[in-house]
Amino acid sequence: MKVAVVGTGYVGLVSGACLADLGHEVICIDTDAEKIAKLEAGIMPIFEQGLEEVVKRNAKAGRIRFTTDFSLGVPGAEVVSVAVGTPSADDGSVDMKYVDAAAAEIGKNLSAYAVIANKSTVPVGTAERVTNIIRQHTEQEFDVVSNPEFLREGTAVFDFSKPTRIIIGTDSERAREVMRKLYAHISCQKIETDAVSAELTKYACNTFLATKISFINEVAHLSEAVGADVEAVAAGMGSDPRIGKEFLKAGPGWGGGCFPKDVRAFLKLGEAHGHAMPLTNAAMAMNKLARSRIVDRLERELGSLTGKKIGVLGVAFKGNTDDTRESPALDIINECLRRGAVVAVYDPQARFGDGAVAQVDSLFEAARDAEALVIATEWEEFRTLDLDKMKQTMAGDLIMDARNLLDADAAERSGFTYLRVGRKEKRKGI
Ligand SMILES: NC(=O)c1ccc[n+]([C@@H]2O[C@H](COP(=O)([O-])OP(=O)(O)OC[C@H]3O[C@@H](n4cnc5c(N)ncnc54)[C@H](O)[C@@H]3O)[C@@H](O)[C@H]2O)c1
Numbered sequence: 001m002k003v004a005v006v007g008t009g010y011v012g013l014v015s016g017a018c019l020a021d022l023g024h025e026v027i028c029i030d031t032d033a034e035k036i037a038k039l040e041a042g043i044m045p046i047f048e049q050g051l052e053e054v055v056k057r058n059a060k061a062g063r064i065r066f067t068t069d070f071s072l073g074v075p076g077a078e079v080v081s082v083a084v085g086t087p088s089a090d091d092g093s094v095d096m097k098y099v100d101a102a103a104a105e106i107g108k109n110l111s112a113y114a115v116i117a118n119k120s121t122v123p124v125g126t127a128e129r130v131t132n133i134i135r136q137h138t139e140q141e142f143d144v145v146s147n148p149e150f151l152r153e154g155t156a157v158f159d160f161s162k163p164t165r166i167i168i169g170t171d172s173e174r175a176r177e178v179m180r181k182l183y184a185h186i187s188c189q190k191i192e193t194d195a196v197s198a199e200l201t202k203y204a205c206n207t208f209l210a211t212k213i214s215f216i217n218e219v220a221h222l223s224e225a226v227g228a229d230v231e232a233v234a235a236g237m238g239s240d241p242r243i244g245k246e247f248l249k250a251g252p253g254w255g256g257g258c259f260p261k262d263v264r265a266f267l268k269l270g271e272a273h274g275h276a277m278p279l280t281n282a283a284m285a286m287n288k289l290a291r292s293r294i295v296d297r298l299e300r301e302l303g304s305l306t307g308k309k310i311g312v313l314g315v316a317f318k319g320n321t322d323d324t325r326e327s328p329a330l331d332i333i334n335e336c337l338r339r340g341a342v343v344a345v346y347d348p349q350a351r352f353g354d355g356a357v358a359q360v361d362s363l364f365e366a367a368r369d370a371e372a373l374v375i376a377t378e379w380e381e382f383r384t385l386d387l388d389k390m391k392q393t394m395a396g397d398l399i400m401d402a403r404n405l406l407d408a409d410a411a412e413r414s415g416f417t418y419l420r421v422g423r424k425e426k427r428k429g430i
Pocket residue numbers: 006007008009010011012029030031032035083084085086098099101102119120121122149150151152153257258
């Protein structure tokens with residue numbers, strides 16, 4: 001099938017590459033000329049495991065192309081998949097400017113019946129909104145389908161190719177047939193529903209998962225108070241299939257390009273319909289607390305943070321991605337700075353442009369002469385760090401492991417006071 005993918009970010013590029021891998025003829029369209037130039041030159045604009053290989057294989061086979069020009073991609077496409085950003089507006093609602101602009105361009109360039117599949121996470125009512133915008137620009141027949149995406153950064157290629165389910169939201173049987181053909185070679189549960197239910201499903205999923213993390217963080221904080229081990233509690237909880245093992249990892253809270261903005265949008269939806277949404281509000285409050293608590297604990301150990309050097313390992317919002325959007329690490333760094341600390345950061349992939357913070361090229365450089373080390377992202381290389389060498393590098397002996405990555409006994413043997421989330425502390429000399 002001929003497929004156009006509009007928006008070539010984490011979702012669009014992975015979708016485009018994987019759809020090409022299924023044998024479709026894909027053209028990826030993005031307004032960011034620099035990104036398209038990179039892709040044409042075979043350079044990946046994002047870090048995502050396995051992505052480069054899939055893109056290159058399909059580019060070589062002529063199944064994937066990149067352009068900034070809608071008129072090269074939309075005419076003749078049976079499916080136009082929309083994967084543009086849907087960031088939060090200042091008031092927490094969804095800023096729809098990219099979706100609206102994409103819809104207008106699609107409308108101007110339709111040459112025959114096509115299915116417009118919304119992969120972006122969009123508010124309830126967007127299928128109708130996009131339909132209205134496209135209709136202003138074309139006489140052609142088309143259908144707009146809600147087709148929310150559930151891939152996770154870090155495992156995006158795998159998730160797209162082997163999804164847990166595909167949701168197709170439309171009342172049009174003609175559009176459903178096209179979407180069935182698009183995903184015919186992906187075997188998983190296919191849930192066909194109306195557009196509004198599909199749109200709400202995506203927000204309900206992300207808000208539920210965020211709430212689950214907030215819940216385990218609440219359990220973690222209580223574990224510290226009563227002397228329980230949150231990992232044992234989580235194992236006991238997760239073995240109940242009604243609860244499930246996933247998303248029961250205590251830490252500095254949820255972040256990234258999706259959960260925070262999607263939870264805010266879910267709240268806004270409730271507000272718009274006169275619902276108080278107390279559970280979602282509590283999940284958000286808990287998420288703020290999980291972050292600030294990391295810095296509170298540092299301050300409790302070090303006294304004032306003023307003038308103290310803190311080494312932060314990790315700035316990405318989770319391991320195996322270079323995405324720093326709404327990363328807990330950023331809040332931790334900013335709060336340390338606000339309280340007067342000097343911060344140096346190391347991340348294997350992620351870059352961030354804050355001039356107040358030295359971003360260095362090795363974890364030992366970040367830790368050099370630091371009073372404390374904060375592990376803020378679960379990168380594998382942090383798990384195996386040489387603790388004796390780290391101890392010699394640092395001025396102090398405090399590790400605040402916000403991801404519960406290290407072996408506590410090993411940290412203690414190397415002479416550290418080792419704090420983690422919801423688990424027993426190891427104190428030097430005690
Ligand atoms: N990142 C994830 O893990 C993930 C997972 C599931 C769903 N989503 C949702 O998918 C959507 C995209 O997320 P992302 O992380 O890929 O975003 P992103 O910011 O990485 O990519 C969006 C891309 O869209 C391009 N764009 C903006 N306006 C455009 C236009 N009018 N025409 C063509 N291109 C345009 C941007 O230049 C950018 O390259 C969001 O709604 C997000 O909530 C993201």
